[in-house]
Amino acid sequence: MQATKRNMIDFNNLKFDFYETDWMFLSRYKDGKWDDGELIPFNSIELSPAACILNYGQGVFEGLKALKSKDRRISLFRPMKNAERFEKSAKRLVMPPYDKQRFLDAVKKVVIANKDFIPPYESGGSLYIRPLLIGSGPVLGIAPAKEYIFLVFCSPVGPYFPEGFNTVNLLISNKYTRASPGGTGSTKTCSNYSRTMRPALEGKKRGYDQIIYLDAVYKEYITEVGAANFCAIIDNKLVTPRFDGTILEGITVDSVLKIAERKLGITTEQRDISYKELFGDNCAELFCTGTAAVITPIGSITYEKRTKTYNNNIPGPITEKIYKILTGIQKLDLLDEFGWTMIL
Numbered sequence: 001m002q003a004t005k006r007n008m009i010d011f012n013n014l015k016f017d018f019y020e021t022d023w024m025f026l027s028r029y030k031d032g033k034w035d036d037g038e039l040i041p042f043n044s045i046e047l048s049p050a051a052c053i054l055n056y057g058q059g060v061f062e063g064l065k066a067l068k069s070k071d072r073r074i075s076l077f078r079p080m081k082n083a084e085r086f087e088k089s090a091k092r093l094v095m096p097p098y099d100k101q102r103f104l105d106a107v108k109k110v111v112i113a114n115k116d117f118i119p120p121y122e123s124g125g126s127l128y129i130r131p132l133l134i135g136s137g138p139v140l141g142i143a144p145a146k147e148y149i150f151l152v153f154c155s156p157v158g159p160y161f162p163e164g165f166n167t168v169n170l171l172i173s174n175k176y177t178r179a180s181p182g183g184t185g186s187t188k189t190c191s192n193y194s195r196t197m198r199p200a201l202e203g204k205k206r207g208y209d210q211i212i213y214l215d216a217v218y219k220e221y222i223t224e225v226g227a228a229n230f231c232a233i234i235d236n237k238l239v240t241p242r243f244d245g246t247i248l249e250g251i252t253v254d255s256v257l258k259i260a261e262r263k264l265g266i267t268t269e270q271r272d273i274s275y276k277e278l279f280g281d282n283c284a285e286l287f288c289t290g291t292a293a294v295i296t297p298i299g300s301i302t303y304e305k306r307t308k309t310y311n312n313n314i315p316g317p318i319t320e321k322i323y324k325i326l327t328g329i330q331k332l333d334l335l336d337e338f339g340w341t342m343i344l
């Protein structure tokens with residue numbers, strides 16, 4: 001049998017790494033308008049060394065997943081929310097927005113064309129989809145490009161918890177911040193992520209899985225965890241930081257707030273959370289949320305020389321309930337009464 005990309009992949013041992021698939025979608029913006037775009041074989045793209053993305057980081061992206069259910073149906077989770085956020089991100093960097101319906105059509109085309117790369121239900125994996133918009137036109141002075149490329153590619157990824165639902169140990173940074181008021185924190189720009197690589201590396205070297213970032217003004221209030229939103233159970237309420245323009249408005253955290261209120265009867269609050277509150281006795285559980293992170297329970301936090309461990313470093317009961325409901329809906333194991341899943 002010929003060694004195709006598909007049969008080189010061991011779906012039961014996938015990590016969150018890039019694996020090439022067969023097809024991608026590409027559309028170009030030139031002379032003030034987008035072309036129709038098309039599905040093409042996955043390949044490298046050519047860029048001028050003067051491309052705006054290479055020199056000034058004019059690029060935004062999205063991340064969503066396609067999943068296979070037990071009966072092999074393929075679903076997406078709230079993809080229109082990604083289309084809306086993509087448009088908001090593009091506008092922040094003065095890029096021509098990509099029509100939301102066409103964004104969704106391109107995502108669907110890529111998933112269907114690469115459907116053999118969607119890991120089976122039993123593996124716990126999914127197909128991660130990456131829509132990307134870059135300023136491809138050449139510039140020298142700092143200004144928006146005149147030409148753009150919209151791309152959608154994908155990669156099969158393994159479950160976030162290959163050994164089961166486990167906790168992570170996080171460091172609250174008193175040194176680095178992720179975003180500041182008036183910046184780009186609430187949009188998914190490429191540059192938001194390169195700046196977190198050094199803090200993450202330094203945290204890893206000290207034995208922490210990720211960094212919790214504080215606000216850039218007071219260095220006191222929790223904002224986010226690397227590439228995930230932050231939630232805490234304080235006084236039996238589910239509390240998450242207020243979207244103040246520095247935080248990415250996660251689709252997962254929005255879903256978690258609705259599940260907590262409507263399915264579990266838990267009161268929710270979006271407000272400023274001082275890191276000091278997390279060390280108090282009435283803070284019982286912490287977790288982070290995101291497309292990649294799904295629901296990741298936080299076992300301990302450290303700030304300077306102080307560490308607090310939650311629930312003996314095992315996932316808390318509310319965190320686990322929310323995880324089961326969210327993933328149950330996403331995998332089509334549970335009835336989706338919210339109308340979140342889109343079957344392809």
Ligand SMILES: Cc1ncc(COP(=O)(O)O)c(C=O)c1O
Pocket residue numbers: 063224226227228229248249250251252253289290291292
């Ligand atoms: C900085 C940041 N915060 C939060 C999230 C979670 O957002 P979502 O739940 O929409 O994936 C992500 C991931 O996309 C992220 O990159």
